[in-house]
Amino acid sequence: MTQDALKAAVADAAVQEISPWLDKNTVLGIGTGSTANLFIDRLSPLRDRFRGAVASSDASAERLKALGIEVLTLNSAGILPFYVDGADEVNAALQMIKGGGAALTREKIVAACAERFICIADGSKQVKRLGQFPLPVEVIPMARSHVGRELVKLGAEPVYRQGVITDNGNQIIDCYDFTIDDPIEMEARLNAIAGVVTNGLFAARGADVLLLGKEDGVARTT
Ligand code: 5RP
Numbered sequence: 001m002t003q004d005a006l007k008a009a010v011a012d013a014a015v016q017e018i019s020p021w022l023d024k025n026t027v028l029g030i031g032t033g034s035t036a037n038l039f040i041d042r043l044s045p046l047r048d049r050f051r052g053a054v055a056s057s058d059a060s061a062e063r064l065k066a067l068g069i070e071v072l073t074l075n076s077a078g079i080l081p082f083y084v085d086g087a088d089e090v091n092a093a094l095q096m097i098k099g100g101g102a103a104l105t106r107e108k109i110v111a112a113c114a115e116r117f118i119c120i121a122d123g124s125k126q127v128k129r130l131g132q133f134p135l136p137v138e139v140i141p142m143a144r145s146h147v148g149r150e151l152v153k154l155g156a157e158p159v160y161r162q163g164v165i166t167d168n169g170n171q172i173i174d175c176y177d178f179t180i181d182d183p184i185e186m187e188a189r190l191n192a193i194a195g196v197v198t199n200g201l202f203a204a205r206g207a208d209v210l211l212l213g214k215e216d217g218v219a220r221t222t
């Protein structure tokens with residue numbers, strides 16, 4: 001099976017996962033990226049069964065609207081029953097690296113408001129140890145060099161993601177060759193650097209359910 005077919009399979013599985021819980025008041029949290037896009041597409045036929053969605057990026061908001069799904073602000077929606085999103089890496093503890101699509105800050109905010117985070121990913125995203133994928137860090141532009149120097153002190157090789165401005169008007173530094181022994185501790189340490197908006201470790205609040213696409217089917221882990 002292709003990677004795209006595996007992503008489609010987990011998007012289908014996520015629809016099955018949430019479908020019994022939908023009602024006219026339900027507002028869903030929706031992630032960003034190619035796997036999340038497949039999930040959004042599959043929500044379209046169900047749009048009359050739930051109220052709407054909060055999106056973690058302008059791109060996802062546009063896709064939802066184009067399919068006739070109402071997009072609400074997070075402040076008006078309150079607590080969300082589900083947040084469905086992809087990942088760049090996920091470990092056995094359902095901790096993740098996210099932000100390959102530069103949407104990490106809004107993803108983390110929407111996830112923080114969700115009762116259940118459902119991670120949908122193809123099997124290539126499963127890792128024993130987080131950090132092979134370069135860890136994204138969103139920074140306030142004036143702090144980029146300062147944050148870069150601090151990241152070097154922590155053992156990372158920081159690379160400025162040129163030409164990318166986040167939906168929040170900030171910049172991204174990707175941390176290469178980064179040894180992450182304790183994801184929860186590192187998430188907090190990175191967030192404590194002045195100028196860091198957030199980082200792509202989703203460890204303190206990981207996923208609650210992982211739907212992982214493999215050759216022999218979708219594996220569900222909680
Ligand atoms: C975007 C993300 C995505 O969830 C992550 O990059 C995975 O993307 P894809 O589903 O395209 O593989 O964190 O910021």
